[in-house]
Amino acid sequence: MAETEKDILRGGQFLVKETNCEDIFTPEDFSEEQQMMKESVIEFNDREIIPNKPRFEAKDYALTEEVMRKAGDMGFLSVAVPEAYGGMGLGFVSTVLTCDYISSGTGSFSTAFGAHTGIGTMPITLYGTEEQKQKYVPKLASGEWFGAYCLTEPGAGSDANSGKTTAELSADGKTYKINGQKMWISNAGFCNVMIVFARIEDDKNITGFIVEYDKNNPNGITLGEEEHKLGIRASSTRQVFFNDTEVPAENMLAGRGEGFKIAMNALNVGRIKLAAACLDSQRRITTTAVQYANERKQFKTPIADFGAIKIKLAEMATNTYVGESATYRASKNIEDRIAIREASGNTHQEAELKGVEEYAIECSILKVAVSEDVQNCADEGIQVFGGMGFSEETPMEAAWRDARIARIYEGTNEINRLLSVGMLVKKAMKGHVDLLGPAMKVQEELMGIPSFDTPDYSALLSEEKAMIAKLKKVFLMVAGAAVQKFGPDLENHQQLLAAAADILIEVYMAESAILRTEKNAKRFGEDAQATQIAMSKLYLYHAVETIETKGKEAIISFAEGDEQRMMLMGLKRFTKYQNFPNVVALRNEIAEKVKAENKYCF
Amino acid sequence: MAETEKDILRGGQFLVKETNCEDIFTPEDFSEEQQMMKESVIEFNDREIIPNKPRFEAKDYALTEEVMRKAGDMGFLSVAVPEAYGGMGLGFVSTVLTCDYISSGTGSFSTAFGAHTGIGTMPITLYGTEEQKQKYVPKLASGEWFGAYCLTEPGAGSDANSGKTTAELSADGKTYKINGQKMWISNAGFCNVMIVFARIEDDKNITGFIVEYDKNNPNGITLGEEEHKLGIRASSTRQVFFNDTEVPAENMLAGRGEGFKIAMNALNVGRIKLAAACLDSQRRITTTAVQYANERKQFKTPIADFGAIKIKLAEMATNTYVGESATYRASKNIEDRIAIREASGNTHQEAELKGVEEYAIECSILKVAVSEDVQNCADEGIQVFGGMGFSEETPMEAAWRDARIARIYEGTNEINRLLSVGMLVKKAMKGHVDLLGPAMKVQEELMGIPSFDTPDYSALLSEEKAMIAKLKKVFLMVAGAAVQKFGPDLENHQQLLAAAADILIEVYMAESAILRTEKNAKRFGEDAQATQIAMSKLYLYHAVETIETKGKEAIISFAEGDEQRMMLMGLKRFTKYQNFPNVVALRNEIAEKVKAENKYCF
Ligand SMILES: Cc1cc2nc3c(=O)[nH]c(=O)nc-3n(C[C@H](O)[C@H](O)[C@H](O)COP(=O)(O)OP(=O)(O)OC[C@H]3O[C@@H](n4cnc5c(N)ncnc54)[C@H](O)[C@@H]3O)c2cc1C
Ligand SMILES: Cc1cc2nc3c(=O)[nH]c(=O)nc-3n(C[C@H](O)[C@H](O)[C@H](O)COP(=O)(O)OP(=O)(O)OC[C@H]3O[C@@H](n4cnc5c(N)ncnc54)[C@H](O)[C@@H]3O)c2cc1C
Numbered sequence A, B: 001m002a003e004t005e006k007d008i009l010r011g012g013q014f015l016v017k018e019t020n021c022e023d024i025f026t027p028e029d030f031s032e033e034q035q036m037m038k039e040s041v042i043e044f045n046d047r048e049i050i051p052n053k054p055r056f057e058a059k060d061y062a063l064t065e066e067v068m069r070k071a072g073d074m075g076f077l078s079v080a081v082p083e084a085y086g087g088m089g090l091g092f093v094s095t096v097l098t099c100d101y102i103s104s105g106t107g108s109f110s111t112a113f114g115a116h117t118g119i120g121t122m123p124i125t126l127y128g129t130e131e132q133k134q135k136y137v138p139k140l141a142s143g144e145w146f147g148a149y150c151l152t153e154p155g156a157g158s159d160a161n162s163g164k165t166t167a168e169l170s171a172d173g174k175t176y177k178i179n180g181q182k183m184w185i186s187n188a189g190f191c192n193v194m195i196v197f198a199r200i201e202d203d204k205n206i207t208g209f210i211v212e213y214d215k216n217n218p219n220g221i222t223l224g225e226e227e228h229k230l231g232i233r234a235s236s237t238r239q240v241f242f243n244d245t246e247v248p249a250e251n252m253l254a255g256r257g258e259g260f261k262i263a264m265n266a267l268n269v270g271r272i273k274l275a276a277a278c279l280d281s282q283r284r285i286t287t288t289a290v291q292y293a294n295e296r297k298q299f300k301t302p303i304a305d306f307g308a309i310k311i312k313l314a315e316m317a318t319n320t321y322v323g324e325s326a327t328y329r330a331s332k333n334i335e336d337r338i339a340i341r342e343a344s345g346n347t348h349q350e351a352e353l354k355g356v357e358e359y360a361i362e363c364s365i366l367k368v369a370v371s372e373d374v375q376n377c378a379d380e381g382i383q384v385f386g387g388m389g390f391s392e393e394t395p396m397e398a399a400w401r402d403a404r405i406a407r408i409y410e411g412t413n414e415i416n417r418l419l420s421v422g423m424l425v426k427k428a429m430k431g432h433v434d435l436l437g438p439a440m441k442v443q444e445e446l447m448g449i450p451s452f453d454t455p456d457y458s459a460l461l462s463e464e465k466a467m468i469a470k471l472k473k474v475f476l477m478v479a480g481a482a483v484q485k486f487g488p489d490l491e492n493h494q495q496l497l498a499a500a501a502d503i504l505i506e507v508y509m510a511e512s513a514i515l516r517t518e519k520n521a522k523r524f525g526e527d528a529q530a531t532q533i534a535m536s537k538l539y540l541y542h543a544v545e546t547i548e549t550k551g552k553e554a555i556i557s558f559a560e561g562d563e564q565r566m567m568l569m570g571l572k573r574f575t576k577y578q579n580f581p582n583v584v585a586l587r588n589e590i591a592e593k594v595k596a597e598n599k600y601c602f
Helices: A002-007 A032-057 A061-073 A092-101 A107-120 A124-128 A130-142 A259-295 A307-343 A348-358 A361-391 A394-405 A413-430 A438-448 A462-491 A494-523 A527-558 A561-574 A583-597 B001-008 B033-059 B063-073 B092-099 B106-121 B122-127 B130-142 B259-295 B309-342 B349-360 B362-392 B394-406 B411-431 B436-447 B462-492 B494-524 B527-558 B561-574 B583-597
Strands: A147-150 A166-169 A176-185 A193-199 A207-212 A219-221 A236-248 B147-150 B167-170 B174-184 B193-200 B207-212 B220-223 B238-249
Touching: A032 A061, A032 A092, A032 A438, A061 A107, A061 A130, A092 A107, A092 A259, A092 A307, A107 A124, A107 A176, A107 A193, A107 B001, A124 A130, A124 A259, A124 A348, A130 B462, A147 A176, A166 A462, A166 B001, A166 B174, A166 B462, A176 A193, A176 A207, A176 A219, A176 A494, A193 A236, A193 A259, A193 B462, A207 A236, A207 B033, A219 B130, A259 A307, A259 A348, A259 A361, A259 A394, A259 A583, A259 B033, A259 B394, A307 A361, A307 A494, A307 A527, A307 A561, A307 A583, A307 B411, A307 B494, A348 A361, A348 A561, A361 A394, A361 A413, A361 A494, A361 B394, A394 B362, A394 B394, A413 A462, A413 A494, A413 B309, A462 A494, A462 A561, A494 A527, A494 B259, A527 A561, A527 A583, A527 B193, A527 B527, A583 B494, A583 B527, B033 B063, B033 B092, B033 B106, B092 B106, B092 B259, B092 B309, B106 B122, B106 B147, B106 B174, B106 B193, B106 B259, B106 B349, B122 B207, B122 B259, B122 B349, B147 B174, B174 B193, B174 B309, B193 B238, B207 B238, B207 B259, B220 B349, B220 B527, B259 B309, B259 B349, B259 B362, B259 B394, B259 B583, B309 B349, B309 B362, B309 B494, B309 B527, B362 B394, B362 B411, B362 B494, B411 B462, B411 B494, B436 B462, B436 B561, B462 B494, B462 B527, B494 B527, B527 B561, B527 B583
Parallel strands: A147 A193, A166 A193, B147 B193, B167 B193
Antiparallel strands: A166 A176, A176 A236, A193 A207, A219 A236, B167 B174, B174 B238, B193 B207, B220 B238
């Protein structure tokens, strides 16, 4: 057991440890069960969601509810729910996989699904008492009932713990009265259970409650009108008003003042699932784009043959591949950590909680990276379609609008960037990840004389892996110096933190793709992975650029004179290729493959 | 005269000549007349357009027509029209200024305005016979009639000359019969005159016609339904079908087969006007964002005080300032060239045509740069608003949707990128711009020993100006080598052309901002221009990054071995700062100014 634990990277450790490609999980490692799950979800999406896109776009909220119920019938709402509460009790990878493949039909359904199975159900499975779980979870798992999550208020968004909603205990100690206003509540229009966060007296932290909602007996709950939104048009989003809403005292979730913790942990899980829920959109957008580009001719040429379009197809496919690589890598880490915790005596509940919390950094990284990728993907999708991309008759414009929400909810991307680095620094302080040692080594290296050896990079992806090791040093150099300089005040230097976050993100994403490709090349052969190799190299090249840019921006803004010069030299050394890739040729290779297959085919 | 001509840079020459700051026109140089025009347009926008945003968003096409008519009453439709045809006959700067300040209320009106005054009217003023002008232009200038421009067809978009619409001369030679299908026609729903492009027999090039449209007597013209679009919701966009539509032979525009030239020249003017029409959106979005950020508190702090938000405010303001600088610089160049041509005996018509054509490169540059800036600006605007940015109740989401079209019409940004470099290379071939000489000098410089002097950069913006001179060398080095290597086949290397275009674009935009600021600092004092100085430096810093990135991408993709090494060294030398700016401090300075003024204030 102790050994197993040692073998798995802890959250954030990717930055300071080398990972063997054999040790990461890839989509090519799906078990038979996972493969079947995937196929059944795809089939459902193809049958129930995609053909109904026009109805979803026409704000047919009833359809969203109806399809949610069908998803319940298929068992999809219960993937993550333990068997004891009527669920399938599948592992974390299967949960993520479901969010992934169900997501591409429309952002509306994806949001309804995510809000219900994630933040609407998980707080009870993770923090509920046995009674609470018995009472609510089976109904939520089957789709008999639907869940919503009421955290945000007009004055409390990113600052979620600042809500004004109150919960007041009755004199007899039996009920809480909830008063307040929640806003932006997904699924509000058709939910039966709400996870509501409210403050008891002057508590520092809010408290979570399970609140039942019955339209015919509203118990002081009223709903605002449906919000008119930029995208996810058939996702029900309403304000929820609580007016002396009575909740039995036993419906408190975890303890008094534990609400903020619950809220944050629910979001951690939510973030990786949200990343997953952007992946199949990217696949489908890429496929739709290449199909159009192969068909559409201008200047007597299929536009797919123009270099300007090849750039797009190649980058779209590459980012999708990278997003998959990182998302499933982290998912399996979480699944394994849950298993280790369970083996060591934790309840499933504790184990799951801790397992996800452990990889909160990776969850934030994924949320930011993949939500931005899907936006870019849809943006290029529109552009490939030219004027037709601007029409509601083609699928690109809705994809573009739907993608926009992913950068806002589950913590804005600004908040998640800050968090990713902030949590890492905290972990270092607590000794959970040793950043200091490696950071000091980097500093020594900076002082020393660089090696003039010409390493042998003939082995597949060996230069790329060496590059990843160097890029990690950039983070350690920059973040290390910033911590030294500003100490705890670093949190007020958001521009630096944001730059550091971008470095962290690129390292994780690029490394994940390279390791996935290396693993697959070893077992399936290099030839079979030719395009994946090209994608890994292309992504890394862009990652190096971003890291150089962000690293430099940080260095020239907080260091001066000799220190600046030394760090810039370090940056140069750590971002230096021995053999530059031919970027144009890589893109052409990737685009040609996608064109030939007429779809995203990885 | 000959002297005046020498003094003004020819189109594309900015790349090989140094411009004195005194020689560029800036928004601070607006004449009293221009200032009055600007104020009256702003007043109109504030009164008639902005308050009606909800109606425009609700697709109230009639309102678009009504406000267009009011704009006609104000004389705004006639700014560019010579007095002889009922217009105000103002200069090109005033024309651009009108497009600019009328644009921020909604993209719908801006598109209607642009389509009517630009591509709907200009082909007649620029190419019409005296009779045609007398007959149509006064009505179009007053807003009694509205114009539309029918070029695009289902099979002919970017490849505009490939349309299938035909024009067949009657046996008596008196009328043409037009048959065919046009699509994406702005203003189709309420226009009275259409500029229609059709092919006569097997002509290589299409021919332009002035076609009247009277709903009550449609003459074989039928309209499709209004398109359902991502944005610019109240801009009428329809298909137009011609079924034996009879057009008097005298309604042919210019000569037979001249249509493609007309179409392209109309687009040149359209491009710079479109850039202008993105500027006031950026101003307004920036203002709205900073006002919200100053008001909205999270964590007991106005979000404007968070570094993550300051980045956005600073970059939004900076890009707006740069866009203004470049747009008005080019506008005045065009105006001056028209004046020179007129002075040398050209008719106003010829002069205007040649004046705009001369700066077609700059028009393409502006179209690409500013359309992308306004998209990013709106994107950050949404993000500043958080969840509220996703709501139709706040102005950001419509701004974001409306901005999306600007990258598609008037030639997609891909086409304009390719064109900008393509036209420059052609001009060099024709000897209109001497690229070869400077390119060879750069190559000599590359072979030579770099100077190790430390230049004196104490004068305001002197390092920045030296940097611009070096950045031009990057373009010459990269494009020069590409031309040498690929010759006429270069046009098939679109990835390289696109990279070169980005270099070209950044040089022009950054130089324009620096020169504007320098000019203003000289006359108004450095203190008064402190923020503008910061913005010019910040933009240049990003421009250098982009140029480094794109230059490297190109070099490592087409050069190998020693050549690659030499060019990369050149790239390094030509992008090297002696004193790095403090990027974080620059952004903070800009953001603090915008915050204090609570608006875009430059
Ligand atoms: C369609 C939709 C569905 C939603 N569904 C739900 C739901 O089901 N349940 C629920 O509880 N909530 C839901 N939300 C709310 C969502 O979680 C919030 O919108 C989000 O957390 C951001 O909060 P806010 O909107 O108040 O923005 P703010 O917190 O006001 O943020 C505004 C801007 O300030 C920035 N900012 C804020 N604080 C900081 C800081 N400390 N440092 C740097 N920058 C900062 C943000 O990044 C953002 O750019 C939903 C929102 C939308 C739009
Ligand atoms: C709202 C709206 C209003 C419009 N108004 C008008 C109007 O009033 N009058 C009018 O005539 N037209 C109008 N248009 C049409 C507009 O000008 C075209 O949509 C535009 O020129 C692009 O053509 P397309 O849509 O056929 O795209 P395509 O030409 O099919 O382009 C598809 C993709 O291929 C790329 N591509 C095409 N050719 C090449 C190439 N050679 N090299 C590299 N890449 C290439 C494009 O960049 C694009 O990414 C309007 C369009 C819209 C959406």
